[in-house]
Amino acid sequence: MVYPKHNNNKEKRGIDIVSGIVTNEFDFIWRSQANSDDYGTDGIIEITENQYVLGKSIAVQIKYGESWFNEVKNNCFIVRESSQKHYHYWLDNSLPHIFIITNESDEAYWVSLNEDSVIKTEKGLKIKIPCENEFLKAKKEIGKLAKYDKLNFIKSNSEIIKCLKAHIENDCKVVFTYSTRTDKTYCGDYELFVEDEDSVIVENLDYIVMPKDFTFFDMGKFLMYLFPWADVSIDEEYYEIHEETDPIEKYKQEYGFYDKETGEYYYNHDDVYWNPYRPYEDGLVESYRFLLQPNKLADAILLIEEYMKSEYNDLNFSSTLSKEIKNVTFDF
The missing domain is CATH 3.40.1350 (Trna Endonuclease; Chain: A, domain 1)
Known part of the structure; x- marks a missing residue:
């Protein structure tokens, strides 16, 4: 059997x-x-x-x-x-x-x-x-x-870069807002959206993925982690209206010395360090508002994606790609 x-x-x-x-x-x-x-x-x-x-x-x-x-x-x-x-x-x-x-x-x-x-x-x-x-x-x-996965990085970021470039060409602003409590170890609340000349949101971008339990101490590195393909700066016009503390006065109090006779703070003008990523609301809750502008890495990502979609034996395009990549420099 x-x-x-x-x-x-x-x-x-x-x-x-x-x-x-x-x-x-x-x-x-x-x-x-x-x-x-x-x-x-x-x-x-x-x-x-x-x-x-x-x-x-x-x-x-x-x-x-x-x-x-x-x-x-x-x-x-x-x-x-x-x-x-x-x-x-x-x-x-x-x-x-x-x-x-x-x-x-x-x-x-x-x-x-x-x-x-x-x-x-x-x-x-x-x-x-x-x-x-x-x-x-x-x-x-x-x-x-x-x-x-570098290829996946290119594919996943190319679409958002194309979207941002198209909006910027139409005189729109790409805005990233971020708020966090200074006494909590979580990533905070954030939004990425496109705003027109009248400050009207024309598109919300569901792009960012951040860990929920993410603690950082350097805002510059944090922004580089999120947007390596963009130059990021504070929204100066928004800060002029909403910034709670004069950055010069804040710097005096943090790094200057206090004169009891005059009741004022003084500091050495040569030692002033301006935080390019300072919050406009500072205290228990820190709030930021940044503008994004695609950088040279963004251009390189789009160029590589174009190459990936092309015939790999297209020598003319390969030569162009090689020349473009050689000209890309990154100041990280």
Whole structure:
């Protein structure tokens, strides 16, 4: 009598262990590559923060079974590959790769694949995985290793840049407002919209994605994080009307010295530092209003997107792209 035979797919068991940790413990997104041709990637981890998908990913190669834990030297598990075919695929890949070994006890240990951890041998590759690298405890390290998908960055930002440029050509202003409580560690309230010459909002832009628990101390870096493709400045006309404190008087009180006889503050004019990103409302609640103007990076993004949509063998366009990119300089 013949019965169907159970296929004990060890590779799938290893993937189940890793994907379970990724989704249940890290609250990241797991995208399996198990049904695809195996070139050295079993899955992709997408990083999330406070339920926001950040566009950062990392690739994973998984091995399952007790045999992968047999060789230990200098407090490292030693994994041996019988060929070198994955070496350049892992180390030269646009996505960083990590290597994970798992076993029947649901243990999982990992290492970032780089020139230090992957060593070429006469017969293949040797991978060193520190015995202290428990994957279950690696959420923060995995998040740091993950990289932004550059092509996705171009695609996702090109549309908003086109929109802003079109509005600015029609004499509209692109405005970003931001308010936060100084006693709270959350990202605050924000809006991105387009305003016409009569200060009427003509379009609200649902573009910005920020973590809810985001604390920053440098407004300039914060704006660079949100809008790397824009020059950002305060809305001077709006500040002239709504700014609660004269910036000169505020500077005197913060950095000058107080003369008891005259009852006034004095300061050295040569040492004045004007905060280009100061709030117009300052106190328990800080409120800002900024204007956005697409910069050279915005132009480069649109040019690269145009190239991506073109035929890649269009040598004339490729030459133009090369010349344009060479002329782009960024003062970050």
